[in-house]
Amino acid sequence: MLNAILPVEAYTSEQFFQLEQRHIFTEHWQCAGLIEDLIAPGDYLTAKVGLADILVVKGQDNQLSAYHNACRHRGTRLLDGKGKTGTRIVCPYHSWSYDLAGNLLGLPEHKRQFSQLDKSCYGLKPAKVGVWRGMIWVHAKPDAIELVDWFAPxxxxxxxxxxxxxxxxxxxxxxxxxxxxxxxxxxxxxxxxxxxxxxxxxxxxxxxxxxxxxxxxxxxxxxxxxxxxxxxxxxxxxxxxxxxxxxxxxxxxxxxxxxxxxxxxxxxxxxxxxxxxxxxxxxxxxxxxxxxxxxxxxxxxxxxxxxxxxxxxxxxxxxxxxxxxxxxxxxxxxxxxxxxxxxxxxxxxxxxxxxxxxxxxxxxxxxxxxxxxxxxxxxxxxx
Ligand SMILES: [Fe+2]
Structure with a gap:
């Protein structure tokens, strides 16, 4: 006889839910939209991947890139929903700005406020993006399994x-x-x-x-x-x-x-x-x-x-x-x-x-x- 494996708490417990967010949804490929959502350079969308918040943007070269949607300064969310961001992504909190390749650009009052800062260390954290069956997929880990391998079976x-x-x-x-x-x-x-x-x-x-x-x-x-x-x-x-x-x-x-x-x-x-x-x-x-x-x-x-x-x-x-x-x-x-x-x-x-x-x-x-x-x-x- 075939009996259910999961306890009832798997469906009712807040603790179980949080573990799933961390170990299932944050750790696997998620669907973020359809290819029609990102047409021109600067078009972006955002997606929750379990506990991670990811943004996908179409670059000047028409390639998709995915980053963690958090400013490298204080972690503020950079973009909401979907739309067009132009040629740069600007944090609303202290105006740190990034190009579409995730590089940190100039900072307001940079020299005075951050005398030793090496900007090359504070680009956006990369995530992974792929297209499969007309859908845009994102993964929080940049070195995740390739999308094509994940769906090969x-x-x-x-x-x-x-x-x-x-x-x-x-x-x-x-x-x-x-x-x-x-x-x-x-x-x-x-x-x-x-x-x-x-x-x-x-x-x-x-x-x-x-x-x-x-x-x-x-x-x-x-x-x-x-x-x-x-x-x-x-x-x-x-x-x-x-x-x-x-x-x-x-x-x-x-x-x-x-x-x-x-x-x-x-x-x-x-x-x-x-x-x-x-x-x-x-x-x-x-x-x-x-x-x-x-x-x-x-x-x-x-x-x-x-x-x-x-x-x-x-x-x-x-x-x-x-x-x-x-x-x-x-x-x-x-x-x-x-x-x-x-x-x-x-x-x-x-x-x-x-x-x-x-x-x-x-x-x-x-x-x-x-x-x-x-x-x-x-x-x-x-x-
Ligand atoms: Fe049904």
Whole structure:
């Protein structure tokens, strides 16, 4: 029998949360944005990588560089959010300034205030940046494993799409707070068992029985084909223009979860990143950005019109009697997921709470993800 590895405290303890921030999120590659976010020299974005604060800037040579987002004088945060910084980065506190290569430039009243200062010792601390699958990735350590090596085990486990050729769909930009621990959100994402149950009316366009999934090193891979009725007339039924040939035998959805907490959903007609960001032990933000085929708006309108009747028939609320204001009556699979995640977090408050057994095939990934987390945290965890 397969039993959960992590104790309940892994989902409720502030101490456990802080250990994860330090030993999981600060120590692994994180997604910081899409390549479209940084176009011209001076464009920048900032990202939290666990406890570290990183900035990525496009240099005069059009190359990306990443630094710790802290002035070398008093550690003040240099840049916020994303935007344009021009040719230099200036600290708001005492106006220490840096060029886009991270070098410390002149200081106000430098000679008088710092008689012995060697400016070459006070450049911005480097971090590491890379681009993979149209996304900008950052790591707090400049000598971290190469991004391509980190994702090498997933090379054969993703959709055969050129992500760079797709265009962002701003309508699908979603940022949602979920009142649950980040691991509950991840475990729900990689749980095959619930698909045919919780989402019986909302994800029935895929054939869950034929899903293939597992872990490749740190990352979860998942693929499932279309359901027979959806596939039968896919040119009409697809809600958006298809990204693959309709006769391709691999037509379906690739839904990996990259460690730690970066889900992708690469379906027959859209691509999206589902970035799980822990905010507190019982609060998580999910940022979703989606891309679609680079084609005319007429093609999108025509596909939406053609497929309308199919979706009207196909999508059913889990529990219509609850009304469409209730997550289980909404007919929206994401709201169904948020509901069960928040319910579980609530349930864990009870001193009578305990986990039951995990399904041996369909929930094996949940067990394996717990194993990964436990390996990283157990050496530091004291009860
Ligand atoms: Fe789900």
């Amino acid at each position: 997933m090379a054969e486990q993703l959709a055969p799409y050129d992500i760079g050729s797709l265009i962002e769909s701003p309508d699908d930009l979603v940022s949602q707070e979920i009142n649950a621990n980040w691991k509950i959100v991840v475990e729900n994402y990689i749980d095959h068992y619930h698909l045919a149950h919780l989402h019986s009316g909302t994800l029935s366009m895929y054939d869950h029985k034929r899903a293939k999934f597992g872990f490749a090193d740190h990352h979860f891979h998942f693929w499932e084909p279309l359901s027979a009725d959806y596939q039968q007339d896919i040119s009409t039924n697809a809600p958006l223009p298809l990204l693959m040939d309709k006769a391709d035998p691999t037509l379906g959805a690739w839904v990996p979860m990259l460690f730690p907490g970066i889900g992708l959903a690469e379906t027959e007609s859209s691509w999206s990143v589902f970035h799980i960001v822990p905010l507190a032990v019982d609060k998580t933000r999910v940022n979703i950005r989606a891309k679609v085929k680079n084609t005319s708006s007429l093609a999108f309108m025509s596909q939406a019109a053609k497929s309308y009747a199919y979706w009207q028939r196909k999508v059913k609320a889990k529990s219509a009697k609850q009304g469409d204001k209730h997550p289980l009556g909404s007919g929206d699979f994401m709201q169904e997921d948020v509901y069960v995640c928040e319910q579980l977090q609530q349930a864990m408050k009870s001193p009578y709470f305990s986990f039951g057994p995990l399904a041996e095939r369909s929930e094996l990934p949940v067990y394996q993800h717990q194993q990964l987390v436990w390996q990283l945290i157990a050496p530091h965890w004291q009860t």
